[in-house]
Amino acid sequence: MTNMQLRHILSDSFFCRDTRIVARELLGKFLVRRIGKEEIALMITETEAYDGPHDKASHAHRGETPRNEVMFREAGFWYVYLVYGVYHMLNIVTGERGYPAAVLIRGAGEYDGPGKLTKALRINRQQNGKKARRSSGLWIEDRGVVIPKLGIQKAPRIGVAYAEEWAKKPYRFLLRAGE
């Protein structure tokens, strides 16, 4: 038996693809957070794609601002912001430099909901603009879990009712119950 590579940290090339593809393929990958000497690894169960300047649900829809500047960078950066004055939202930037896109990580491990996830992993704006790599204390690994296509459900995104026709697009991806 050859020595299979069981763990592999996702690199920029994984994220530098169509945002919807990245959102779908992140299901089953592991979000890993280092806090001191402790490492917490949680399998990603739910994501949302925010795709380009025309996406009315995206922060980038009204152009570049100090807050969304990271979304315009090349793939592989964390985009973290505070919503409703309460919860931090964790996103990974995708696609080419200059094209604003990112994937929101909505659920991982036992945590359902993006605000609960960041609270549990102590993620805040200190991570904003940092790279997803071991040295930043927050990264994503492929641990060999394979999710069959039938195990993935598509649905409209949450909390974006203002986005008109973009609110109904199936840009949310989640593991079907029982997976």
Added chain:
DNA sequence: ACGATGATGAAC
């Protein structure tokens, strides 16, 4: 059904 809670961006 609603309030918490504060940063953000646009208007003035």
Added chain:
DNA sequence: TTCATCATCGTA
């Protein structure tokens, strides 16, 4: 400087 808005969640 003010003001409406907000990629959520816990309590009622």
